[in-house]
Amino acid sequence: MAKEKAIILESKEWYMAEYAAEGVPGPHHLKIRTVNISLADDSFPDCHVAVEMLWISIDPYLRSQMTGRLDGLYMPQIELNQVVKALGIGRIIKSKDRAYKEGDIVLCPFFPVAEYIVMPSDPLIRKIENKPGITLPDYLSSLGIPGFAAWVGIVAIGEAKAGLNVFISAAAGGVGMLAGQLANLRGCRVIGSTGTDDKVKYLKDELGYDDAFNYKKEKDYDAALTKYFPNGIDLYLDNVGGKMLEAVLNHVNYNAKIPLCGMISEYNKVWTERDGVRNLLNMVGKNVRMQGFMLGSYLDRFADFAKEMEDYVVQGKICSKHKIYNGIDTFLESLGSLFSSNNLGKVIIQLK
Numbered sequence: 001m002a003k004e005k006a007i008i009l010e011s012k013e014w015y016m017a018e019y020a021a022e023g024v025p026g027p028h029h030l031k032i033r034t035v036n037i038s039l040a041d042d043s044f045p046d047c048h049v050a051v052e053m054l055w056i057s058i059d060p061y062l063r064s065q066m067t068g069r070l071d072g073l074y075m076p077q078i079e080l081n082q083v084v085k086a087l088g089i090g091r092i093i094k095s096k097d098r099a100y101k102e103g104d105i106v107l108c109p110f111f112p113v114a115e116y117i118v119m120p121s122d123p124l125i126r127k128i129e130n131k132p133g134i135t136l137p138d139y140l141s142s143l144g145i146p147g148f149a150a151w152v153g154i155v156a157i158g159e160a161k162a163g164l165n166v167f168i169s170a171a172a173g174g175v176g177m178l179a180g181q182l183a184n185l186r187g188c189r190v191i192g193s194t195g196t197d198d199k200v201k202y203l204k205d206e207l208g209y210d211d212a213f214n215y216k217k218e219k220d221y222d223a224a225l226t227k228y229f230p231n232g233i234d235l236y237l238d239n240v241g242g243k244m245l246e247a248v249l250n251h252v253n254y255n256a257k258i259p260l261c262g263m264i265s266e267y268n269k270v271w272t273e274r275d276g277v278r279n280l281l282n283m284v285g286k287n288v289r290m291q292g293f294m295l296g297s298y299l300d301r302f303a304d305f306a307k308e309m310e311d312y313v314v315q316g317k318i319c320s321k322h323k324i325y326n327g328i329d330t331f332l333e334s335l336g337s338l339f340s341s342n343n344l345g346k347v348i349i350q351l352k
Contacts, residue, residue: 051091
């Protein structure tokens with residue numbers, strides 16, 4: 001019997017070379033290398049799959065895994081010399097698990113940032129069925145981490161309902177653009193802040209925001225919120241923290257809710273250099289509930305989210321905008337773009 005011909009794939013992957021305590025991670029922190037992956041039967045373990053990566057999601061939480069310390073989000077740190085992992089979508093190219101066959105499209109929250117992968121057929125890997133009206137990038141945005149974060153903040157914690165005044169920071173980002181639409185669908189008055197005039201226009205013209213402002217132009221946040229919220233704020237989805245959060249606390253209504261989704265303005269600073277919030281006493285007098293959340297604490301609600309959001313996407317009631325970077329080589333650039341005002345929408349890398 002002829003001996004099986006070995007199949008060797010070359011795969012580029014990104015790994016943690018050095019921790020970045022502050023600032024945006026650069027090429028000395030994150031490096032790319034090429035590894036060989038064998039698909040030969042004698043080197044391919046049982047209950048494993050080989051995956052060709054198609055799409056990789058770039059999300060702000062990745063930054064918190066690169067500091068070398070448990071800080072704020074308390075995310076596990078990427079070990080030095082180990083590959084970075086992220087939410088992604090791939091195609092099965094070989095399987096030693098009956099649950100998966102060649103050609104299956106799969107999603108996993110912890111795919112290595114690489115071109116090809118051999119990994120255990122973990123229960124976290126889930127097959128994606130072709131559904132009319134839903135694209136693969138939708139599973140990384142409206143139906144992925146950003147969509148779930150927006151839904152938890154607006155629906156599960158914020159309990160948005162008709163007539164509420166809702167404010168969303170980083171409103172043109174992956175989470176904010178979806179949160180605003182969810183609040184709008186519930187009959188809220190929705191205002192967003194963002195970093196360019198083009199994004200302000202997009203929020204109002206395309207996403208149904210009632211109004212929006214450019215925080216780089218209206219630098220007096222207290223004055224801006226006085227103008228846009230003459231009747232106060234009932235629900236604030238915080239994505240930036242710092243000075244904006246402090247300003248919001250001067251405008252909250254009685255029983256206001258503040259879900260803390262993220263604080264991207266503070267991620268690249270050590271904690272002693274972050275902006276403090278001086279007016280927390282307003283929470284006492286206004287009976288405000290401020291609540292941080294991690295998605296892992298709401299997995300029991302994921303089915304509710306998925307059903308509602310899939311219906312909205314198919315019906316065209318929720319739309320997503322994607323900023324697509326092409327090729328594995330763009331990982332460092334795409335990650336850095338999260339901390340600028342250059343992107344509009346959800347940042348994703350397309351590999352194939």
